[in-house]
Amino acid sequence: MSLTCGIIGLPNVGKSTIFNALTSSSVPAENYPFCTIEPHVGIVPLPDSRLNILEKIYNPEVVTPATVEFTDIAGLVKGASTGEGLGNQFLGQIRQVDTIIHVVRCFEDDNISHVEENIDPIRDIELIETELLLADLNTIDKSLVRLEKLSKSDKSILGNIDIVKQLKEFCDNGNPVRNFTSNKKDFKCIKDLFLLTAKPIMYVANINEQELMSDKNSSYSDALVANIEKNGGEIIKLCGKVEQEISILDNTEQVEFLSEYNLNEPGLNVLIRKAFKSLDLETYFTGGEKEVRAWTIKKGSTAPRAAAEIHTDFEKGFIKAEIIKYDDLIKMGSEKLVKEAGLSKLEGKEYLVQDGDCIFFHFNV
Numbered sequence: 001m002s003l004t005c006g007i008i009g010l011p012n013v014g015k016s017t018i019f020n021a022l023t024s025s026s027v028p029a030e031n032y033p034f035c036t037i038e039p040h041v042g043i044v045p046l047p048d049s050r051l052n053i054l055e056k057i058y059n060p061e062v063v064t065p066a067t068v069e070f071t072d073i074a075g076l077v078k079g080a081s082t083g084e085g086l087g088n089q090f091l092g093q094i095r096q097v098d099t100i101i102h103v104v105r106c107f108e109d110d111n112i113s114h115v116e117e118n119i120d121p122i123r124d125i126e127l128i129e130t131e132l133l134l135a136d137l138n139t140i141d142k143s144l145v146r147l148e149k150l151s152k153s154d155k156s157i158l159g160n161i162d163i164v165k166q167l168k169e170f171c172d173n174g175n176p177v178r179n180f181t182s183n184k185k186d187f188k189c190i191k192d193l194f195l196l197t198a199k200p201i202m203y204v205a206n207i208n209e210q211e212l213m214s215d216k217n218s219s220y221s222d223a224l225v226a227n228i229e230k231n232g233g234e235i236i237k238l239c240g241k242v243e244q245e246i247s248i249l250d251n252t253e254q255v256e257f258l259s260e261y262n263l264n265e266p267g268l269n270v271l272i273r274k275a276f277k278s279l280d281l282e283t284y285f286t287g288g289e290k291e292v293r294a295w296t297i298k299k300g301s302t303a304p305r306a307a308a309e310i311h312t313d314f315e316k317g318f319i320k321a322e323i324i325k326y327d328d329l330i331k332m333g334s335e336k337l338v339k340e341a342g343l344s345k346l347e348g349k350e351y352l353v354q355d356g357d358c359i360f361f362h363f364n365v
Contacts, residue, residue: 002043002066002067002068002069002296003067003068003069003098003099003275003276003279003281003296004068004069004070004071004096004097004098004099005068005069005070005071005097005098005099005100005101005275006070006071006073006093006094006096006097006099006100006101007019007070007071007072007073007101007103008073008094008100008101008102008103008128009075009102009103009104009105009124009128010075010105010114010115010116010124010127010128011074011075011115012075012105012112012113012114012115013075013103013104013105013124013206014103014105014206014240014241015072015073015075015103016040016072017240017241017243017244018103018204018206018238018240018243018244018268019040019042019070019072020244020247021240021243021244021246021247021266021268022042022044022070022247022268022271022272023042023043023044023070024247024248040071040072041069041070041071041072042069042070042072043067043068043069043070044067044068044069044070044272045065045066045067045068046065046066046067046068046272046273046276046283046294046296047065047265047269047272047273048065048066048283048294050283050285050294050326050356051063051065051285051292051294053330054285054287054292054329054358055292057287057329057330057333057334058287058288058289058292059289060287060288060289060290060291060292061289061290061291062290062291062292062293063291063292063293064291064292064293064294065294066276066283066294066295066296067296068272068275068276070101071093071096071097073090073093073094074090075115091131091132091135091196094132094196094199095194095196097199098199098200098279099199099200099201099202099275099278099279100196100199100200100201100202101201101202101203101204101271101275102125102128102201102202102203102204103203103204103206103240104121104124104125104203104204104205104206104224105119105121105124105206105220106119106121106205106206106207106208106211106218106220106221106224106237107119107206107207107208107211107218107220108208109208119220121205121220121221121223121224121227122223122224122227125203125224125227125228129176129197132176132196132197133171133174133176133196133197135196136171136177136193136195136196136197136198137168137171137172139193139194139195140164140167140168140171140193140195141168143164143193144161144164144165144168147160147161147164148161160189163187163189163190164189164190166180167180167190171197176197176198176201177190177195177196177197177198178197178198178199178200178201200278200279201233201234201278202233202234202235202236202271202274202275202278203224203228203233203234203235203236204235204236204237204238204271205220205221205224205225205235205236205237205238206238206239206240207220207221207237207238207239208239208241209239209241209242211237211239212237212238212239212242212261213261213262217237221237225237234274234278236267236270236271236274237267238267238268238270238271239267242261243266243267243268245257246258246266246268247266247268254266276296279298280298280299280300281296281297281298281299282296282297282298282299282353282354282355282356283295283296283297283355283356284297284306284353284354284355284356284357284358284359285326285356285357285358285359286310286358286359286360287335287358295309295310296309297309297353299355300352301352301353302349302350302351302352302353303318303320303321303347303348303349303351303352303353303359303361304318304349306321306353306359307321307361307363310361313363313365314361314363316363316365317363317364317365318349318361318362318363319362319363319364320346320347320348320361320362321346321347321348321351321353321359321360321361321362322344322345322346322347322359322360322361322362323344323345323346323347323351323357323358323359324338324343324344324357324358324359325343325354325356325357325358326356326357326358327356328341328343328344329358335358
């Protein structure tokens with residue numbers, strides 16, 4: 001299972017710069033709208049310090065991290081929901097991702113134009129969110145027309161119509177779908193619409209280098225952070241330009257560079273982990289002489305379902321799972337010592353895998 005994140009925002013807010021830093025690639029980041037018409041995709045390892053510890057214990061030939069896929073989607077503009085600025089194409093690309101990362105410009109630079117001619121982070125997020133919501137309302141209206149036609153021959157659909165009408169009223173009041181579904185049971189008829197504002201979202205305040213080195217926030221980032229946190233959203237601050245510089249350095253140079261900015265790690269590492277967390281995902285590990293590997297599963301996955309991430313045969317022929325807790329393995333220093341201490345456990349089909357479990361699956365096909 002791989003997480004797919006779509007990076008969105010207005011043109012010239014730093015999306016491609018951040019994408020370049022994430023993937024250490026060189027996507028054009030020219031100063032004009034729509035320089036990223038086709039979505040650029042990059043696969044990035046999920047930063048996880050536990051893998052470094054497991055590597056020392058197992059001394060494997062290969063270490064394979066979990067991955068996160070990032071898509072750099074071209075800048076949206078006002079009117080995107082009606083096709084303005086190739087809007088239909090871009091909205092379709094957003095529909096394909098699991099979670100949305102909304103980059104918001106919180107810096108001034110006379111050399112980089114702004115499509116709205118001045119910096120206003122609150123206006124910018126409202127502009128984008130309005131376009132996404134208008135696109136969803138269009139989808140909802142079409143769905144209601146279709147459902148009402150079907151209900152003439154299938155009365156069981158009437159319940160779905162009631163739910164979708166409630167959703168339409170909710171969205172008409174300016175509310176994103178994700179807030180509706182979070183307070184309701186899991187309605188399949190809503191999920192089947194693949195609505196844009198139903199997706200988890202987190203915000204990136206793209207700040208300048210001066211603010212990164214300062215103890216004080218700019219008025220732009222202050223206003224944005226306050227707005228997002230007031231509404232219960234997730235936001236991080238980073239400087240895309242600095243992150244791109246960090247991404248091309250080797251490990252030793254990175255440590256020195258980060259210390260100059262009083263940073264413990266690149267801001268993008270935090271971004272990747274938060275994006276991962278936004279989808280209720282967790283990681284389990286397999287380890288041996290050949291490979292130490294991190295596997296991604298949904299929280300609440302049973303042992304057989306987790307085994308299916310390795311191969312479907314593991315799920316079909318599942319017998320039991322030998323579980324070693326990560327903390328126990330680190331404390332004891334080896335699988336052998338964990339087992340001798342009686343700390344490993346055999347679990348059956350109903351076991352719910354926990355984040356950090358080290359697992360050996362027994363199966364027969």
